[in-house]
Amino acid sequence: MADSDKVFAGSIPKLYDTLMVPLIFEAYAGDVAARIAASRPMSVLETAAGSGVVTRALAPRLGTEARYVVTDLNQPMLDYAATRQGADSRITWQQADALHLPFEDASFDVVLCQFGAMFFPDRVAGYAEARRVLRPGGLFVFSVWDRIEENEFADEVTSAMATVFPQDPPRFLARTPHGYHDVAVIRSEVNSAGFSHVELETIEKVSRASSARQAATAYCQGTPLRNEIEARDASRLEFATDRATVVIAKRHGNGPVAGKIQAHVMAAVK
């Protein structure tokens, strides 16, 4: 993973939240929030919470006495998330690396992490850290994207980038968000972290945007792909977005666009 892959800062948090979240994250957030709320937890830790899409879905479903600690590596993402959430004394926002959680052993009923594990430099260590802070019997729920070929817009944007920078194509989307999808590896790593049983479900959904340009802007400017494009030539960010727009429109048309997305959702008990 390139260092810039985990940097969600500058213009990214706002564009991520306004464009990427409705495109691909919101649909999965509702599912995970419903699943966690059904277990009626009194204490929840969210890692890699980003701009808070799961937090917004889950907080209204938790009990009035529940404690909800919401964390992310990048403070700018949490700052943005906090602006989207109404005042809620149950929620604590705290910067934290999911691999080094500043919490005591056995202090949460649930740990959840939506689309964050792909960014962990050591997944077994990240899962073991989630397990450490879970009470016995506690639930760990996390999700990762399936391979890029199952996620149409991401695949199309990645092929467009190869035409803009043919010598050194920006491969962030294939390398990181879509680089950890082998279910046998995922199961084995969760087991290596000490969880004896993991349920895994592969869930397909449809990603929708008002236009090819909106989808292209989301991926090129609202994710760390932006860091990779700007590192090559910052003046070509708009051009790269234009090329991604053309590739998406060629396949999905010039009006509102819809594309397949697919993810793996895991649940493990301590």
Ligand SMILES: C[S@@+](CC[C@H](N)C(=O)[O-])C[C@H]1O[C@@H](n2cnc3c(N)ncnc32)[C@H](O)[C@@H]1O
């Ligand atoms: C694709 S976003 C997912 C955000 C959110 N969960 C959602 O569903 O929209 C990945 C997030 O992982 C965070 N992240 C990356 N590495 C991390 C780490 N080691 N510990 C905690 N968060 C991390 C990033 O800051 C980013 O907000």
